Amino acid sequence: MQIQLGIVMDPISAITIKKDSSFAMLLAAQAKGWPLFYMEQSDLFLAQGIASATVKPLQVFEDAQNWYALGEARTIALSELDVILMRKDPP
Structure with missing residues (x-):
């Protein structure tokens, strides 16, 4: 089953990937083949x-x-996503 994962976060261009837990979660999800x-x-x-x-x-x-590449922006209903991580200013 392919999980569609969305993430709401601070600008990805400004993160420090070695210590960012959101980035670690994204790597793990991508490794599972999740869009x-x-x-x-x-x-x-x-x-x-x-x-x-x-x-x-x-x-x-x-x-x-x-550390990242973004595709073309599009508008969707959030119900199209299976999981949404709210990682705005995480601890």
């Missing part, structure tokens, strides 16, 4: 009573210089 979708808090909205977001497909890499 990843990236969003920031400002990408979330309500449209005609439907929780929605502008998401970007995400790939992550264990490379300190090039």
